[in-house]
Amino acid sequence: MELEVYYKFILTFALILLAARVVGEFFERYLKQPAVLGELIAGLIISPFALGGLFFDDSIILNFGTVHDVFGVGEFHVMEVISEIAVIALLFVAGLETDVRSFAKQGITGALVAFGGVILPFLFGFVVTWLIYPDEDISAWLFMGATLTATSIGITVRILMEMGKLQTKEGTTILVGAVIDDIIGIVILSVVISISAVTKVGGDLDMGHVAIDAFRITIIGFAVWFALLIAGLKFHKQISKYVLGPFKRSGTAPIFALIIGFLIAWAVTQFDLHPVVGAYVAGLMFAACAEKEELLEQTRPIMLFLAPFFFCYLGMQVDLADLKAGIWLALILTILAVIGKLVGCYIPARFQGKLSHNSAMIVGLGMVPRGEVGLIIAGAGLLSGAIGGTLFGAAVFVSLATTFVTPTLLKPFLKKHDDEERRLAAGDG
Amino acid sequence: MELEVYYKFILTFALILLAARVVGEFFERYLKQPAVLGELIAGLIISPFALGGLFFDDSIILNFGTVHDVFGVGEFHVMEVISEIAVIALLFVAGLETDVRSFAKQGITGALVAFGGVILPFLFGFVVTWLIYPDEDISAWLFMGATLTATSIGITVRILMEMGKLQTKEGTTILVGAVIDDIIGIVILSVVISISAVTKVGGDLDMGHVAIDAFRITIIGFAVWFALLIAGLKFHKQISKYVLGPFKRSGTAPIFALIIGFLIAWAVTQFDLHPVVGAYVAGLMFAACAEKEELLEQTRPIMLFLAPFFFCYLGMQVDLADLKAGIWLALILTILAVIGKLVGCYIPARFQGKLSHNSAMIVGLGMVPRGEVGLIIAGAGLLSGAIGGTLFGAAVFVSLATTFVTPTLLKPFLKKHDDEERRLAAGDG
Numbered sequence: 001m002e003l004e005v006y007y008k009f010i011l012t013f014a015l016i017l018l019a020a021r022v023v024g025e026f027f028e029r030y031l032k033q034p035a036v037l038g039e040l041i042a043g044l045i046i047s048p049f050a051l052g053g054l055f056f057d058d059s060i061i062l063n064f065g066t067v068h069d070v071f072g073v074g075e076f077h078v079m080e081v082i083s084e085i086a087v088i089a090l091l092f093v094a095g096l097e098t099d100v101r102s103f104a105k106q107g108i109t110g111a112l113v114a115f116g117g118v119i120l121p122f123l124f125g126f127v128v129t130w131l132i133y134p135d136e137d138i139s140a141w142l143f144m145g146a147t148l149t150a151t152s153i154g155i156t157v158r159i160l161m162e163m164g165k166l167q168t169k170e171g172t173t174i175l176v177g178a179v180i181d182d183i184i185g186i187v188i189l190s191v192v193i194s195i196s197a198v199t200k201v202g203g204d205l206d207m208g209h210v211a212i213d214a215f216r217i218t219i220i221g222f223a224v225w226f227a228l229l230i231a232g233l234k235f236h237k238q239i240s241k242y243v244l245g246p247f248k249r250s251g252t253a254p255i256f257a258l259i260i261g262f263l264i265a266w267a268v269t270q271f272d273l274h275p276v277v278g279a280y281v282a283g284l285m286f287a288a289c290a291e292k293e294e295l296l297e298q299t300r301p302i303m304l305f306l307a308p309f310f311f312c313y314l315g316m317q318v319d320l321a322d323l324k325a326g327i328w329l330a331l332i333l334t335i336l337a338v339i340g341k342l343v344g345c346y347i348p349a350r351f352q353g354k355l356s357h358n359s360a361m362i363v364g365l366g367m368v369p370r371g372e373v374g375l376i377i378a379g380a381g382l383l384s385g386a387i388g389g390t391l392f393g394a395a396v397f398v399s400l401a402t403t404f405v406t407p408t409l410l411k412p413f414l415k416k417h418d419d420e421e422r423r424l425a426a427g428d429g
Numbered sequence: 430m431e432l433e434v435y436y437k438f439i440l441t442f443a444l445i446l447l448a449a450r451v452v453g454e455f456f457e458r459y460l461k462q463p464a465v466l467g468e469l470i471a472g473l474i475i476s477p478f479a480l481g482g483l484f485f486d487d488s489i490i491l492n493f494g495t496v497h498d499v500f501g502v503g504e505f506h507v508m509e510v511i512s513e514i515a516v517i518a519l520l521f522v523a524g525l526e527t528d529v530r531s532f533a534k535q536g537i538t539g540a541l542v543a544f545g546g547v548i549l550p551f552l553f554g555f556v557v558t559w560l561i562y563p564d565e566d567i568s569a570w571l572f573m574g575a576t577l578t579a580t581s582i583g584i585t586v587r588i589l590m591e592m593g594k595l596q597t598k599e600g601t602t603i604l605v606g607a608v609i610d611d612i613i614g615i616v617i618l619s620v621v622i623s624i625s626a627v628t629k630v631g632g633d634l635d636m637g638h639v640a641i642d643a644f645r646i647t648i649i650g651f652a653v654w655f656a657l658l659i660a661g662l663k664f665h666k667q668i669s670k671y672v673l674g675p676f677k678r679s680g681t682a683p684i685f686a687l688i689i690g691f692l693i694a695w696a697v698t699q700f701d702l703h704p705v706v707g708a709y710v711a712g713l714m715f716a717a718c719a720e721k722e723e724l725l726e727q728t729r730p731i732m733l734f735l736a737p738f739f740f741c742y743l744g745m746q747v748d749l750a751d752l753k754a755g756i757w758l759a760l761i762l763t764i765l766a767v768i769g770k771l772v773g774c775y776i777p778a779r780f781q782g783k784l785s786h787n788s789a790m791i792v793g794l795g796m797v798p799r800g801e802v803g804l805i806i807a808g809a810g811l812l813s814g815a816i817g818g819t820l821f822g823a824a825v826f827v828s829l830a831t832t833f834v835t836p837t838l839l840k841p842f843l844k845k846h847d848d849e850e851r852r853l854a855a856g857d858g
Contacts, residue, residue, distance in 0.1 A: 006513055006812075007698040013514065014691035021676070021685055028679055035679070078507050084435055085442065085511075247450070250457055250464065255733050256450055262443035269436040298730040304684050305731050 009078070013309075016316075019046050020308035028162070034407050036158040039308045040400065043315020083313050086306035088279040092261035093303040094157040095283020096296055098175060099167055100232055106169065109353035110176025113345045114151075117177060117367045118184050121148035121340035128336060129391070132329050140391060142192045143381035147374045147395040148337050150185040151178040155369040155403050158307070163414055170359050170417070173349060174366035179225070181367070182277050184218075189377050192386075220271040225281050228264065232285035240289045254298030257286050315400075323397050326390040330397035337402050338409075341367045358420065361413045368406045374399035438507065442738075445745070448475045449737035465581075466832055468737045469804075469825070472744020509812065512742050515735035516805060517708040521690035522732040524712020525725055527608060529661060539605025541777035543580075546606060546796045547613050550577035550769035557765060558820065561758050569820055571621040572810035576824040577766050579614035579802030580607040581832065589795065594843065599788050602778060603795040611709065611802055616650040618806050619702045622813055649700045657693070657710040661717030669718050683727030686715050705805060743804050743825065746811065752822035759826035766831050767838070770796045787849065790842045798835045803828040 019042040027038030126145035133140065156178050160166045166175075232239070243260065244253040261282035268278030286295055323330065342364040350360035378395035381387040387395070448471040456467030555574035562569065594600045620643040661668070672689065673682040690711040697707035715724055752759065771793040779789035807824035810816040816824070 006509065007695060007704065009510055010513060010517070010691060010698070010704055011695040014688060014695055017688045018692065021681060021688060025676060025679060025681070078510055080435065081438055081507050082510075084439060088439065247454055250454055252450060252454070252733060254730065255446075258734065259443055259446045259450060262439060263447065266436060266440040266443055269439070275436065275439055298733070301683065301727040301730045302734050304681060304727075305687065 013082070015046065016043075016309055016312050017305075019043075020312035024308060034159045034162045035308075036155060036162070036311050037404060037407060039311035040315040040403065043312040043317075045315075046312075047316040079313055082306075083310045084275070086310035087276055088262055088265045089258065089299070089303045090157070090307040090310065091276045091279035092258055092265075092283040093296070093299050094161070094166075094175070095261075095280040095285075096257075096287050096292065096299065097161070097166055098284055098287050099172065100229070100284055100287045106172045106176050106353075109349060109355075110173050111180050112348035112352050113173060113177035113363060113367065114180035114184060116344035116346075116348045117151065117181060117341045117364075118149045118188070118344070120344035121337055122146065122188070124148060124336040124340045125333060128332055129329065132332075133391070136391075137386065139192065139386040140381075143377070143386045144333070144391060144395065146185070146188045146192050147370070147377045147381070148333065148340065148398065149181070149188055150370055150374045150377060151181040151341070151367045152369045152374070152399075152403065155311075155406075156366055158311075159369070159407055159410070160366065163410075165362075165414065165417075168417075170355070170362045170366065173353060173355070173363050177345065177363070177367055179277065179280055182274060185377065192381075217272050221273050221277070224268055224271060224273065225277070228281040228285045232288035236288040236290070239285070240291060244286075244289065244291055244295075253291060254295040257295050258299050258302065261286075317396075323393045326394035326397075329391070330394040330401070333394060333398045334401040334405075337370065337398050338368050338405065341365075341402075356420075358413055358416050362410065362417060365406060365410045365413065368409070369403040370399040374402075441508075442511070444475065445472075445738055445741050446734075448472075449741035453737060461836075463832065464737075465740055466829060468740035469744040469829060472741040473747055473749070474744075475741075476745040476747065476749075508742055511735075512739045512808075513704070515739040517691055517694045517704055518687065518728070518732045519736040519739065520705040520708035521687060521694075521712040522725070522728050524709040524714075525716050525721065525728065527713055527716050529658065529713055529717045538602055538777065538782040540609050541781050542602060542606035542774045542792060542796065543609035543613060545773035545775075545777045546580065546610060546770045546793075547578040547617075547773070549773035550766055551575065551617070553577060553765040553769045554762060557761055558758065561761075562820070565820070566815065568621060568624055568815040569810075569817075571624060572806070572815045573762070573820055573824065575614065575617045575621050576799070576803045576806045576810070576827065577762065577769065578610070578617055579799055579806060580610040580770070580796045581798045581802055581828075594791075594846075597846075599784065599791045599795070599846070602782060602784075602792050606774065606792070606796055610796070612650065612654055612706065614802050614806060616647050616702075616706075618809055619646045619650065619706070621815070622701070622703070622809060646701055650702055650706060653697055653700065653702065653706070654710050654713075657714040658717075661714035665717040665719070668714070669720060673718065673720055673724075682720060683724045686711075686724050687728050687731065690715075703805075703809060740804070743808055746808075747822050747825050748818050749822075751818035752826060755819040755823040756826075758820075759823040759830075762823060762827045763830040766799065766827050767797050767834065770794075785849075787842055787845050791839065791846060794835060794839045794842065797838070798832040799828040803831075 020039040023042035023045070024035035024038035027033040027041070028035045031038075122145040124145075125148035126141045129136070129144040130141045156174060157166070160171045160174065165171045244257060247253040247256045261279050264282035264285075265275035265278040268281075269275055286292065289295070342361075344364075345367045346360045346364040349355045349363040350357065353360070353363075355363065374395060378387070378392055378399070381395070382389075382392045449468040452471035452474070453464035453467035456462040456470070457464045460467075551574040553574075554577035555570045558565070558573035559570045589600050589603065624642075673686060676682040676685040690708050693711040694704035694707035697710075698704055715721065718724070771790075773793075774796045775789045775793040778784045778792040779786065782789070782792075784792065804825065807816070807821055807828070810824070811818075811821045
């Protein structure tokens with residue numbers, strides 16, 4: 001009976017959410033770790049490559065088992081679709097929670113943090129892969145460099161949210177940095193893809209053309225971002241009145257705002273940006289409105305319901321067997337990924353942003369998780385043939401490992417930050 | 430780039446939600462009609478069979494345009510998946526909103542009104558479809574009968590609320606009747622689905638077997654329903670403590686309750702019941718808990734976000750050309766749907782419930798709107814292949830038309846009811 005497959009999907013959906021919530025709660029309560037890590041671990045556990053293979057039947061595994069083919073042209077994966085909806089809702093709410101006015105102030109430091117956090121990891125990734133795999137093509141080294149540049153806004157935001165640090169100066173700097181990073185990451189991805197396309201057919205590399213393309217994407221990315229930020233800051237009264245106003249009487253203004261968030265998430269993809277960038281800036285735009293709290297109240301439950309799906313599904317995509325082959329590269333890259341981001345982001349935060357040593361460490365470590373953006377870049381590399389299964393496995397490992405270590409690394413600095421704030425508050429009183 | 434297809438999905442998803450919300454709001458505010466009607470109409474408008482065909486490009490249409498092919502064995506339709514999630518969330522919240530305790534008291538009259546309102550419309554729907562479409566399968570006739578049995582709780586409640594009649598004896602009777610009707614409708618749906626599964630594979634229809642099967646599903650349906658209702662009424666303290674308790678500190682108890690709702694929705698499918706029965710009774714179970722209001726506060730936004738997708742997508746599946754082909758059936762069924770409910774509910778309300786003629790008319794007419802439950806049944810029929818586009822169009826038409834006519838038909842009786850009450854009050858004074 002064909003309804004069976006839908007029923008199985010309901011089960012799969014419910015089990016993913018259940019596993020994510022239960023393991024997430026366990027991590028939060030007993031291990032004092034962010035729920036998001038528990039959600040990722042839940043994904044590893046119920047992955048079809050692990051336990052999931054034992055107790056789900058074939059047709060369910062089929063629904064998530066085609067992970068490595070997901071990037072094949074024309075494939076359309078239902079789990080991926082729900083993940084996509086989830087991550088857009090997450091980033092919209094993250095934008096909505098941001099204090100836009102202080103966000104605007106942190107612009108320059110955030111930008112420098114982002115650039116610093118891109119340059120070092122890119123060099124590390126490129127050089128180390130070249131040293132360990134000298135027989136690979138230049139495009140393979142470029143791709144591995146590129147996968148190290150990204151910062152996962154989603155994971156960073158969740159960790160900051162759960163630790164109650166989203167509203168701090170450090171939190172805002174990290175967020176600005178992560179958003180700009182995303183734009184830079186997408187630019188690098190586009191550049192690397194065009195380079196590898198040329199080298200693959202054995203043609204001459206027209207660096208002028210590549211540079212123009214990179215410039216175009218950069219300009220558009222920042223333009224979209226500034227346009228929505230300024231729309232929110234300057235026209236928030238008009239947005240309240242003409243966009244949210246008509247839906248206030250029925251109490252659906254927050255739902256309508258979220259729908260606009262989805263539309264903007266799509267719109268930015270037309271300029272080669274990733275949808276999460278659009279979702280985030282859409283949230284930012286509404287964050288300047290007087291209705292901010294009401295919007296949050298109604299959209300946060302939607303995010304709380306869907307976001308764990310995204311993280312759990314991310315964990316489910318890891319094939320432990322693939323990781324084994326490139327484990328040395330993976331470990332070295334992970335260490336360098338942490339050091340690269342930390343140093344690259346610490347320097348501008350400390351010296352341009354004039355943050356304390358402790359705060360600059362929080363910013364540097366907060367930028368460490370690679371998460372989904374690293375996976376997207378690695379997937380594109382695999383698809384274009386620039387990297388093989390081993391390098392892909394290593395890239396996936398780096399994305400996950402950097403995410404796993406972040407909360408642990410951050411904790412002492414956040415604790416010290418709390419102490420500093422308490423001392424400051426006591427001094428004021 | 431292969432991500433394109435996901436980006437297009439985001440656009441599709443956002444446009445459906447946007448259209449549903451805007452037209453829904455318009456209906457509510459300017460036409461003084463329930464928003465759900467607007468959402469359906471929005472679907473009709475943006476359907477690939479109508480305007481959607483003009484301004485969406487091919488690959489988007491592909492995402493919803495394959496509506497009639499979706500139902501081929503093994504096909505798995507992403508829009509259907511999201512609809513499924515949406516309708517489960519909707520029914521869970523509907524169950525959660527029910528006042529379980531007063532619900533339990535008003536049992537007998539409500540049950541008789543419900544049964545009366547099921548028998549006549551079912552017979553009318555079955556016989557008329559059989560007479561007009563004698564070449565169709567028996568499962569098609571059964572489905573058309575089934576679509577006429579349901580009463581929309583949501584629409585009925587909204588109409589009663591707007592007219593200030595929710596707390597009257599008539600209002601309570603209608604409400605209890607509508608709720609029981611829903612369960613009967615869902616049981617009928619399950620029976621019809623299993624019958625159509627047998628006839629579709631070309632098996633002989635053994636009516637004795639069908640009767641036993643129907644009996645089995647009825648028993649299981651009511652057993653599951655009573656079990657969860659009683660679990661809620663008797664063990665609500667334990668549910669609060671052991672099911673919701675562990676998630677209270679992180680504020681995710683409502684999310685966890687909804688996840689349990691999804692699991693129960695799946696579980697009942699293992700007894701041949703439709704997932705919405707499970708979702709509804711899961712909601713009922715939690716409705717008895719002390720946390721009811723908190724649960725509603727956090728799950729209602731999820732429902733408000735997703736449910737319009739369900740109704741709009743239903744509207745999108747109507748091909749106006751198909752509707753034209755079945756217009757006579759649609760008109761006849763609409764008239765019979767009104768007469769069937771009116772007579773079937775009037776008799777028990779007047780003679781068992783001892784209501785006045787005017788009050789029994791109010792009960793009968795209040796049960797007329799088919800709304801979402803009729804659509805759920807029709808959608809399941811289309812999905813299972815039991816009914817085709819023409820019959821589906823007619824079923825949607827009946828759901829829409831019965832909902833449209835109800836307020837107009839009710840008005841004179843409600844006015845007379847007000848006059849009676851005033852006379853009574855004057856006599857008392």
